[in-house]
Amino acid sequence: MIRHLPLAAFVALLAAGPQWLPEFHITLLNYIGLYAIVAIGLVLLTGVGGLTSFGQAAFVGLGAYTTAWLTTQFGYSPWATLLIGLALTGAVAFLLGFITLRMGGHYLPLGTIAWGISLYFLFGNVEFLGGHTGITGIPTVSLLGWELKSGDEFFYLIWLVVLLAILGVRNLLDSRQGRAIRALKGGGVMAEAMGVNTPRTKIVIFLIAALLACLSGWLYAHLQRFVSPTPFGINMGIEYLFMAVVGGIGHVWGAVLGAGLITVLKQWLQDWLPHILGQSGNFEVIVFGIAMVLVLQKARDGLWPVLLRLLPASARQRRLVDAEALPRRSPAAAGSVLLTAEGVTKRFGGLVANNNMSLSVQAGEVMALIGPNGAGKSTMFNCISAVNPASEGKIAFLGESTAKLRSRDIARRGMSRTFQHVRLLGQMSVLENVAIGAHLRGSKGVLAAALRLDRGEENRLLAEAAKQIERVGLKEHMFDAAGSLALGQQRIVEIARALASDPCLLLLDEPAAGLRYQEKQALAELLRKLRGEGMGILLVEHDMDFVMGLADRVVVMEFGEKLAEGEPEAVQRDPKVLEAYLGGVE
Missing domain, CATH: 3.40.50.300 (P-loop containing nucleotide triphosphate hydrolases)
Incomplete structure (x- = not known):
């Protein structure tokens, strides 16, 4: 119960915010929330999955322009355009992901830059989308009969979406599917050998990140009630990635921290640098560049892990529950x-x-x-x-x-195997590493994981992993980070992981x-x-x-x-x- 107190306090402060904060601060928080939604997708895609994307701003633009065009030209309900925008973004993301995610190394981020620029110029050069002038007159959103006309009213919707996105992504990462996503960063060879369909997993997290960006664009359009191509350029795509990296690229709450820090810092620099330097210009970009270098030099994992280290250490052992044993394959005849x-x-x-x-x-x-x-x-x-x-x-x-x-x-x-050069995910616990081996013995999908409907199966998979860890004599290290073990013990963990597949x-x-x-x-x-x-x-x-x-x-x-x-x-x-x-x- 105590570990949920910080979250409860955060939600309480958000709920009370519009009652006592000035309008300018509410506007700033609205933008932080919009940016955080995109950054949460990047945490999943880049921080956990290891797939770098500079093109998320283009997906934000897809969501914004879809609702702007359909509501102003055809009178569609904003909620209907949300569904249409998500479907359109999903189709575009699937096509782009199918092409782009096959590329590795530096080709992948270059590919995301290419289609990010392409979609940006599409928004600005298509006449029916208003060109560089944009689209005005976007209607307000009504929620249960409550018309969200002001930023104060829209604030609650934005931050409700942020909290739901955090909850869904955290649930997903704490699951069989989440372990498959984490395994991508350890290399496709190990993941495939454990039964993970790596191409499909990459497409899935690419789609989730794109859909979150689309949702942010829909909210942006109805908050501003005006869209133009400027906020959806490649520079904004880079800024989204900055937010995720500075906050803590592997941590969901780091996305919120990074979005808040960079948004506030950007606003402050835009206000004060012209007075300090005596002339106007985009000097904040220079400061951001220097700050990024310093963060990467001093806190490569971002600022959220630094904050966690300042807090009192807490026991991170997850509670294993008694669960029904997984079915086993019939043994071959001797x-x-x-x-x-x-x-x-x-x-x-x-x-x-x-x-x-x-x-x-x-x-x-x-x-x-x-x-x-x-x-x-x-x-x-x-x-x-x-x-x-x-x-x-x-x-x-x-x-x-x-x-x-x-x-x-x-x-x-x-058939299961170990490797000559140990392939473990060092920051994950021994239990989670071994549970990757049982991936094929589960069947729950991404949606079930995000909605927490997979707990029964998850308990059985973890119980199987714990059984194999005990079998190989590493019970006392079950909750230790796999990377903290000696090399010989890591090899034994690999054997336990292989045995978990039955x-x-x-x-x-x-x-x-x-x-x-x-x-x-x-x-x-x-x-x-x-x-x-x-x-x-x-x-x-x-x-x-x-x-x-x-x-x-x-x-x-x-x-x-x-x-x-x-x-x-x-x-x-x-x-x-x-x-x-x-x-x-x-």
């Missing part, structure tokens, strides 16, 4: 073939990383893939899990060819690296137990004592080719293996 790879070749240009590799893994066995550094073991793993599909050869999982399957498709069929085939890439002797013994015991439950395990490892004491069969690789295969004792005596590892039998 000895049945789970995976076959025949003649697998992988080329990277002129480099042949794997050449004519073949192996198989059965249910209830541990198959070890060993070899010197650079032998192509991890590349073979990536071919099997479709991270980097093979150039030639055949790979079949559960009797089905994987040639046309993506990583997430293979994960859905029951696989029938487990691919482990150097799981014992960084573990102490007792930890290795505990890991070996866990893998023996999994083998006894009928799970197939394909293992890449350099610790020969660990491998030879655990594996049922061993495949040795050298220079991308199979050098030997057999039971551990036979492989250890093979002259070719001794040559590869020790330089000769003698």
